[in-house]
Amino acid sequence: MVGWEEKGHGVLGYRVMDDTGELVYDGSVAFAGTGPFDVVPTIIEGPFVNQVTEHGAVITYTTSEPAITTLTCGPFAHTEKKKGIHHEIAITDLAADSSYDYAIVLGDQTVSYELSTAPAAGSRKPFTFSYASDSRSGQGGGERTIYGANAYIMKKIMALAKFKDVKFMQFSGDLIDGYLTDREAMQLQYANWKHAIQPFAHYFPVYVSMGNHESYMRFFWKDDTRSSILLNRWPYDDDSGEYLFAQNFSNPQNGPASEDGSEYDPNPDAVDFPSYDENVFHYTHDNVAVIVLNSDYWYAPTHRLIPKVSGGLHGYIMDNQLAWLDETVAMFEADENIDHVFVTQHTPCFPNGGHVGDDMWYRGNNQIRPYIAGKPVKKGIIERRDQILDILVNRSSKTRAILTGDEHNYNRLEIGPETEIYPEQYFTAKIELTRTIYQINNGAAGAPYYAQEETPWTPFVSGFTTQNALVFFHVDGKEIEVEVLNPDTLEEVDRFELTNSE
Numbered sequence: 001m002v003g004w005e006e007k008g009h010g011v012l013g014y015r016v017m018d019d020t021g022e023l024v025y026d027g028s029v030a031f032a033g034t035g036p037f038d039v040v041p042t043i044i045e046g047p048f049v050n051q052v053t054e055h056g057a058v059i060t061y062t063t064s065e066p067a068i069t070t071l072t073c074g075p076f077a078h079t080e081k082k083k084g085i086h087h088e089i090a091i092t093d094l095a096a097d098s099s100y101d102y103a104i105v106l107g108d109q110t111v112s113y114e115l116s117t118a119p120a121a122g123s124r125k126p127f128t129f130s131y132a133s134d135s136r137s138g139q140g141g142g143e144r145t146i147y148g149a150n151a152y153i154m155k156k157i158m159a160l161a162k163f164k165d166v167k168f169m170q171f172s173g174d175l176i177d178g179y180l181t182d183r184e185a186m187q188l189q190y191a192n193w194k195h196a197i198q199p200f201a202h203y204f205p206v207y208v209s210m211g212n213h214e215s216y217m218r219f220f221w222k223d224d225t226r227s228s229i230l231l232n233r234w235p236y237d238d239d240s241g242e243y244l245f246a247q248n249f250s251n252p253q254n255g256p257a258s259e260d261g262s263e264y265d266p267n268p269d270a271v272d273f274p275s276y277d278e279n280v281f282h283y284t285h286d287n288v289a290v291i292v293l294n295s296d297y298w299y300a301p302t303h304r305l306i307p308k309v310s311g312g313l314h315g316y317i318m319d320n321q322l323a324w325l326d327e328t329v330a331m332f333e334a335d336e337n338i339d340h341v342f343v344t345q346h347t348p349c350f351p352n353g354g355h356v357g358d359d360m361w362y363r364g365n366n367q368i369r370p371y372i373a374g375k376p377v378k379k380g381i382i383e384r385r386d387q388i389l390d391i392l393v394n395r396s397s398k399t400r401a402i403l404t405g406d407e408h409n410y411n412r413l414e415i416g417p418e419t420e421i422y423p424e425q426y427f428t429a430k431i432e433l434t435r436t437i438y439q440i441n442n443g444a445a446g447a448p449y450y451a452q453e454e455t456p457w458t459p460f461v462s463g464f465t466t467q468n469a470l471v472f473f474h475v476d477g478k479e480i481e482v483e484v485l486n487p488d489t490l491e492e493v494d495r496f497e498l499t500n501s502e
């Protein structure tokens, strides 16, 4: 079919399965010759389109061994000067709102796909983007568990997104099973997730962010008991979860630096925290801005031991990140090309099923908080949630919704003046909300599902389902229609107008 006997080269697909029948890897390998054959450099991940702007995009791909490649796209052409495995090339000088073929040449192989640039900011042309999270391994074996990722549902999600012609997708955490101490195993899980989205992510960008399952850890036995202590791995600058995430994906580099320099920083002259590089950032498409937070930063999984060992808390946005959120929301408030702001973080402000014991609630216990160098930070988890709500609800007119995951279900919650947001017993200062926004939770991208639980805000929850789901935002100027489909069956799960209650 591919004529390898005449051409003398070709590419084979292959899979690795373990002795229990679990799929471990789904890959490809290029060969040269007509027999005997030589294995030759192969594009083994990608190409992926990332960071699409009005005038360019960043293309990433990985080769099986160090190689020099050439990338062409419209008037743009670039041949690498040095051999490399990870290829990341910024295409520039394209026209806005245009489609281009792009091609990568590696030895005898050429692959070719298409990308589209964004319209000029403020054009207010109708477009669609999509949202989901939580695609780690599901139940049932087969493609639902290609070591670390639910490739079955991710492929269906991506095919549906491509069919709907989304301009970008936001995917907010728990891409993989993670929680590993082995670096190569983390890399393998990321590779499997990327392979699942690859046939579709050749064409449009998928912006990803971190959840708790991106955790790459150090593990200790607690001396006096048989329990374990899990901490974010260090050294942070080249062996942390944050570092591996940045290495595997190509996100904008416009976030805060780290929590160094905060009032809790134990040593102003040393790097004491992981970087926010590529795990906290913002991007825009026409009149929409998306602000991506990391609520699992410097994450210490064994949260009950945090007062003893210190560490970041699941669900907590730390001080420097909060200050950056405040500045970034203000920047978009002042930007006349932006009509709608979406904020996304892995953990819900208001959990509804599966994580009522943590996220930004901890069953209403504000005492829970990160510790830094043995000392608790000043604001508890609920006070910090309230500071975020104050920024997004009371001091923003453009924030439409908070997009969350972690809980493996779809639902939407009205967050407004009538919503009960405190536990029965609460002795800390409360805030009043002055308008209504939505929390749209969609952790239904393939991880095992969670049922609904009772909370103070339950009367304001609607559409709760454990079906797999993909959320579409159809943006048309000032109007946004939300459509939610089951990517497996194509059933409609929910549909509503995202009105501005300003």
Ligand SMILES: [Fe+2]
Residues within 6 Å of the ligand: 174, 211, 212, 213, 346, 405, 406, 407
């Ligand atoms: Fe999670």
